Amino acid sequence: xxxxxxxxxxxxxxxxxxxxxxxxxxxxxxxxxxxxxxxxxxxxxxxxxxxxxxxxxxxxxxxxxxxxxxxxxxxxxxxxxxxxxxxxxxxxxxxxxxxxxxxxxxxxxxxxxxxxxxxxxxxxxxxxxxxxxxxxxxxxxxxxxxxxxxxxxxxxxxxxxxxxxxxxxxxxxxxxxxxxxxxxxxxxxxxxxxxxxxxxxxxxxxxxxxxxxxxxxxxxxxxxxxxxxxxxxxxxxxxxxxxxxxxxxxxxxxxxxxxxxxxxxxxxxxxxxxxxxxxxxxxxxxxxxxxxxxxxxxxxxxxxxxxxxxxxxxxxxxxxxxxxxxxxxxxxxxxxxxxxxxxxxxxxxxxxxxxxxxxxxxxxxxxxxxxxxxxxxxxxxxxxxxxxxxxxxxxxxxxxxxxxxxxxxxxxxxxxxxxxxxxxxxxxxxxxxxxxxxxxxxxxxxxxxxxxxxxxxxxxxxxxxxxxxxxxxxxxxxxxxxxxxxxxxxxxxxxxxxxxxxxxxxxxxxx
Numbered sequence: 001x002x003x004x005x006x007x008x009x010x011x012x013x014x015x016x017x018x019x020x021x022x023x024x025x026x027x028x029x030x031x032x033x034x035x036x037x038x039x040x041x042x043x044x045x046x047x048x049x050x051x052x053x054x055x056x057x058x059x060x061x062x063x064x065x066x067x068x069x070x071x072x073x074x075x076x077x078x079x080x081x082x083x084x085x086x087x088x089x090x091x092x093x094x095x096x097x098x099x100x101x102x103x104x105x106x107x108x109x110x111x112x113x114x115x116x117x118x119x120x121x122x123x124x125x126x127x128x129x130x131x132x133x134x135x136x137x138x139x140x141x142x143x144x145x146x147x148x149x150x151x152x153x154x155x156x157x158x159x160x161x162x163x164x165x166x167x168x169x170x171x172x173x174x175x176x177x178x179x180x181x182x183x184x185x186x187x188x189x190x191x192x193x194x195x196x197x198x199x200x201x202x203x204x205x206x207x208x209x210x211x212x213x214x215x216x217x218x219x220x221x222x223x224x225x226x227x228x229x230x231x232x233x234x235x236x237x238x239x240x241x242x243x244x245x246x247x248x249x250x251x252x253x254x255x256x257x258x259x260x261x262x263x264x265x266x267x268x269x270x271x272x273x274x275x276x277x278x279x280x281x282x283x284x285x286x287x288x289x290x291x292x293x294x295x296x297x298x299x300x301x302x303x304x305x306x307x308x309x310x311x312x313x314x315x316x317x318x319x320x321x322x323x324x325x326x327x328x329x330x331x332x333x334x335x336x337x338x339x340x341x342x343x344x345x346x347x348x349x350x351x352x353x354x355x356x357x358x359x360x361x362x363x364x365x366x367x368x369x370x371x372x373x374x375x376x377x378x379x380x381x382x383x384x385x386x387x388x389x390x391x392x393x394x395x396x397x398x399x400x401x402x403x404x405x406x407x408x409x410x411x412x413x414x415x416x417x418x419x420x421x422x423x424x425x426x427x428x429x430x431x432x433x434x435x436x437x438x439x440x441x442x443x444x445x446x447x448x449x450x451x452x453x454x455x456x457x458x459x460x461x462x463x464x465x466x467x468x469x470x471x472x473x474x475x476x477x478x479x480x481x482x483x484x485x486x487x488x489x490x491x492x493x494x495x496x497x498x499x500x501x502x503x504x505x506x507x508x509x510x511x
Contacts, residue, residue, distance in 0.1 A: 006333050012199040013329035014337035017060055019201045020323045020368070021047075021342060022353065023230060023361050027142030028063040031150070032071040034081060034312055035246065036233045039063050040346055041311030047339020049305050050314060051332050053298035056290040059280040060320035060335050061302060063312040065145040066272050066404050067265065071312060074261045082249035083258065085307045089248055090262035092303030095270055095296050104292030107274035113388045114411040115279050116381060117395025121407055122318050123372025124400050126365050128155050133362035134174035136167025138228050142358070143319075146403045155400070169222030170359035173211050177204040177363025199327060201364045208360030209352075230356040232346065246310030265303075268405065269315045273299050275408055276316035283325045318404075319368070326371050391415035430456045435464045441473040441503075450479045457487045462494035471502035481505060 021043050029039025046061030054061070075084050098104070125145055132140060140149060140158055147155050183189065184200035212229075215222040252258050277290050295316070302314045324334055345353060373396075381392040395411025402410070427449055429440045437460055445453075460466060468484060470476055485505060491498055 005330055008197060009328050009330045010334040011337060012197060012202075013324055013327040013334040014341060015199045016201045016327040016364075017320055017324050017329075017334065017338040018341045018345070019205060019361065019364060021060070021062055021320050021338060022345075022356075023358065024065075024143040024317075024319065025063055025342075026231065027144070028065055028068055029312060031065075031068045031141045031144065032063075032312060033075050034071065034084075035310070036231075038081075038246070038310055038312045040342065041309050042306050042314050044339050044343045045302050045306040045309065045311055046314040046317075047335055047337075047342060049339075050298050050302035050316075051335035051339060053294075053301055054290070054316075054332065054335075055294040055298070056277055056280060056316070057286075057288055057331050058284055058321060058325050058329055058335070059277055059290070059295075059316045060324050060338065061273075061299065061314045061316050062320060064269070064272055064315040064317050065143045067268060067313055067315070068144075069146075070261075070264060070268060074265075077257060078252070078255075078261075080249060080252070082246055083252040083255070084261070085246065085248035085310060086250060086252050087258050087261040087265060088307030088311075088313050089304050090259065091265035091269065091313060092300045092305075092307060094262060094266035095300030095303060097300075098266065098270055099293045099296030099298075099300060102293050103270070104274065104294075104296045107278050107292045110275065110278050110408075111391060111412065111415040112282070113381065113384075113391040114395050114408060114415055115275070115282055116377065117392040117411050118275060118399060118404065118408050119279050119282070119318070119322070120373040120377055120392070121396040121399025122322075122404070123369040124396065125155075126319065126369030126372070128159065128400070130362040130365045130369065131159050132162035133358050134170065134366060135162050135165075136170030136224065136228055136359060137162035137165045138358055142361075147401045167222075167224065167228070167359075169212070169215055169219075169224050170228060170357065172222070173208045173224070173357050174359040174363045174366075176207060176211065177360045178366060180204050180207060181363065181367045201327075204360050204364060205356055208357045209355045212355070212357055224357050224359070226354075228358055230353050230358065230361075232350045232354055248307055265313050269299065269303070269313055270296055271405060273316040275404070276318045276321060279318050280316070280321045280325065283322060285325075286330075319365075322372055323364075323368050326368060387418040391418060428453055428456065437464055437466045438469060439466060440469040441476065444473055444475040445480050446475075446477040447479040449477075450483055453480060453483050457483070460496065462496060465497045465499075466491070467499045467501070468503055469501050473502065476503055 025039035025043040026036055029036050042063040050061040074087060075081055078084055129144055133142070139151065149158065153161060180203055181200050184195060184203065189195040212224050215224070273295060274292060277292060277295055281288065281290055299315065306312065306314055382389045391411055391414045394414040395407055398410040399407030427441060427443050427445050429442055431438050439456065481503070484503065488498055488505070
């Protein structure tokens with residue numbers, strides 16, 4: 001490890017990721033119907049264990065909002081959190097198997113436009129979801145990514161509702177937080193070593209605590225009360241460190257529901273991890289490529305450890321990863337350190353953590369969201385053409401109006417449409433010169449081209465000459481050959497003469 005690089009880049013980044021991860025870990029645990037400590041444990045394991053084993057230098061793992069509905073439903077179905085932990089352990093084992101059989105290669109097939117759309121969509125979600133927290137309305141849990149919420153609200157109605165509960169003290173803190181983040185990273189201040197070393201989010205948190213303390217002394221009407229501060233479960237409420245650890249209930253091993261839940265967790269967690277890793281690699285200034293099969297194995301070990309200790313399932317998480325990249329991290333030392341800071345701070349300074357206003361953390365996430373969804377990214381994709389721009393926009397909208405995974409799959413569907421359309425246009429070329437027609441296959445043609453070929457052949461008039469040229473195609477599907485055969489039969493009636501080059505047509509078609 002390069003100590004100079006660690007203290008100048010990775011350690012400040014780890015502090016930023018810690019500040020982002022803390023409320024998300026707690027919020028996701030709360031939404032999952034699990035003990036609050038389970039979210040913290042998953043964040044610690046994701047940082048230290050997965051971070052150490054992963055081949056990614058910048059991705060950050062922890063509890064994911066995309067799994068909350070699955071986890072909540074599983075705990076309710078089993079009626080026991082320790083029983084659910086057994087499913088988490090088994091899901092981790094399945095992920096290790098997926099890594100060993102090289103299932104991670106599926107991640108290389110996600111279209112670039114979809115990955116960029118996912119990043120921009122997550123950025124918009126961060127902005128929209130953090131507006132209520134920024135104005136002091138914390139009815140929704142931190143880390144929620146779904147458009148439709150459990151309380152009957154949706155992303156937009158929640159924003160409207162939040163202005164009925166406006167807190168002037170929270171608004172001041174969130175505005176000051178955003179301004180600090182903007183000016184701290186300006187070129188004018190970055191010339192000084194102090195501003196390069198000290199992470200701006202840390203200053204944001206300190207200023208937020210000091211402002212709320214000032215409210216108590218001078219402006220009591222602006223005080224932010226406890227329900228709008230970070231809330232940590234107290235170790236003193238139970239048997240000390242025993243509150244951290246919950247062992248899986250292995251007596252449920254004969255229950256088939258355990259295995260169904262484990263398979264579901266393994267598949268969804270793996271997909272979300274692969275998507276996040278691909279996105280993180282796109283953001284990496286050094287353009288490093290993460291070995292995806294190794295990542296699945298690392299995630300599997302992480303989930304086994306998290307389940308054995310009583311933590312939630314973990315995945316690579318794009319919000320924390322993007323915060324890590326944007327804060328200047330250079331290696332996995334940042335990811336591992338953030339896990340260590342999370343562990344030590346929860347054990348040693350929980351009282352200080354509980355003084356942090358959620359509105360100042362909202363300011364950090366608002367700026368993170370903007371960096372993911374800058375207007376320039378939309379302009380850049382537009383300039384690449386509709387085949388890239390429309391899948392990008394479709395993914396953005398789908399992610400915002402559904403959730404991460406559903407949005408990505410819809411984006412992939414739109415991208416596939418344009419891929420097929422482009423393929424149709426380029427695979428078969430039909431040109432004419434008076435009464436002569438050339439049907440040329442410029443590359444391999446499959447059953448997917450059958451409809452477009454029939455359409456083109458249907459436009460050829462009677463009494464013409466048609467040449468089929470397949471010399472550039474290494475493969476011509478049987479369905480395409482049958483389509484040509486049918487055309488040859490009909491050509492006799494329409495007095496169309498035919499020449500065929502590079503394509504073998506069964507002789508019986510001429511009989």
